[in-house]
Amino acid sequence: MRAVQVTRLDGPQALEINDVAAPQPAAHEVLIDVHRVGISFPDLLLSRGQYQLKPELPFTPGVDIAGTVAADGNGFTAGQRVAAVVPYGGGAEQVAVPAMFTFPLPDRLDYEQGAALPMNYLTAEFALAERAGLRSGETVLVHGAAGGVGTATLQVAKGLGATTIGVVSTEEKAEFARAAGADHTVLVDGFKDRVKELTGGQGVDVVLDVVGGDIFTDSLRCLGSQGRLLVVGFAAGQGIPEVKVNRLLLNNTDVRGVGWGEYAMKRPGYMQEQWQRLLPLMEDGTITPPVGKVYPLEQFGQALIDMDNRLTLGKSVIAVR
Ligand SMILES: NC(=O)c1ccc[n+]([C@@H]2O[C@H](COP(=O)([O-])OP(=O)(O)OC[C@H]3O[C@@H](n4cnc5c(N)ncnc54)[C@H](OP(=O)(O)O)[C@@H]3O)[C@@H](O)[C@H]2O)c1
Known part of the structure; x- marks a missing residue:
């Protein structure tokens, strides 16, 4: 073959x-x-x-x-x-x-x-449900929102009852992210101020970051009180961001790692349980990759x-x- x-x-x-x-x-x-x-x-x-x-x-x-x-x-x-x-x-x-x-x-x-x-949607489900403890009515900021994990996260977040803001680098990608289900999109250039405006100054509950690099500190600044920043990937390849932990104390925020493969491989049957949880969303059209x-x-x-x-x-x- x-x-x-x-x-x-x-x-x-x-x-x-x-x-x-x-x-x-x-x-x-x-x-x-x-x-x-x-x-x-x-x-x-x-x-x-x-x-x-x-x-x-x-x-x-x-x-x-x-x-x-x-x-x-x-x-x-x-x-x-x-x-x-x-x-x-x-x-x-x-x-x-x-x-x-x-x-x-x-x-x-x-x-x-x-x-x-499989990989992107099961990662998104693990990140949002298991690691972020996302609740219905919360707001999720998604970096790389026109990419693979990004579009999956927009749709899974919607299925969990969240409002989504997608961060993208171009207008073409903004349109693609909105067509995939983003409620709002912002360009990566100056995204922090646009997110503050869109959330009435409150910030978001969850940030999902697949990009890393120099957007990291502004992502932390986008979090509202008790917000969670999910570290998923480093597509920018600019080196691993570092956290000044006083920022976490000042606003009661968390930085949480997401390693779906590591978690799922140690738990036989976990991926099948995840698939069962996502099936209704695949069937009602919320998930349409x-x-x-x-x-x-x-x-x-x-x-x-x-x-x-x-x-x-x-x-x-x-x-x-
Ligand atoms: N932790 C886990 O369990 C897990 C699971 C699956 C994937 N991942 C990781 O998640 C990351 C994203 O995967 P993906 O499949 O979503 O990739 P993708 O489809 O290529 O999307 C990545 C997005 O990152 C943005 N980006 C910013 N700077 C970039 C650069 N220098 N090169 C490429 N993209 C850049 C791009 O959006 P803009 O142009 O709009 O900025 C792009 O759409 C990867 O690092 C992957 O290894 C982690």
Whole structure:
């Protein structure tokens, strides 16, 4: 079968498409005929050897997949439409995935939307519900709001009854974030003052930060009393922000880390519980993942280069068949 491969850690331009042996599923695994693979930030970092995970070379990138089950077993039936998540290895025509990381795909969502779901939406649910303790009626400020985790967070927050403000770098991304469900959008340039205006000087209850870098201090300044800032990622790649802890004391605020993979991997069944909690939102349309661009398998590397150049809208997806 055909698979994308990282054979040397020279970044996305060095990816290869090679013929490899089809996987032989273990007893606890589901064999999936892959239709679509989602492009994820960790793929970019993995291709450069900059991710916390260091798979042996050669390896196949690809975290989120959607497709059909190849054979009955583990509670799934041949031909069933599913989405699934793996640490890497998704960019291939067939993938064997542990049943606990495989999820039935609702009829109203196509394979492209399915490949946009697992990592970003389960991360958003974990961040908002588990780490922030988000309550209905609260306001959430979402950085990178036209990106993958950003658009997922807008929709999950809406499903939990929150008002959302998306922070973006361009007017095009602002429009995309509003179409994805943001109640308000602000440009990153000067975002703190606009957020103060929009909240009548009160500030927001939760900030979800996938960007890091020099916006961090202004994000802290956007928090209202007992606000929580969620540290999710460092897409800006400018170095890790530092916190002057007197700011936390002055306004009774928290900075909370969000490591969805670390949490979910230690708790078998947790991802399935999360999927069950999100299913009603997938079925009523609150969750409708926005897919920006679909690339052929040969352009997996180009899709990562576009992500690196900040050109991605929503989730980018690779068509495998
Ligand atoms: N902690 C967890 O459990 C967890 C789970 C999943 C992902 N993540 C992390 O979350 C981060 C975002 O992932 P994603 O899939 O949402 O990525 P994405 O779709 O590329 O979105 C990231 C957003 O960050 C903004 N950005 C600002 N500076 C950037 C730069 N120099 N390069 C690229 N983007 C920049 C961009 O928005 P603007 O142009 O509008 O500023 C972009 O839309 C990554 O660091 C990823 O590793 C963490």
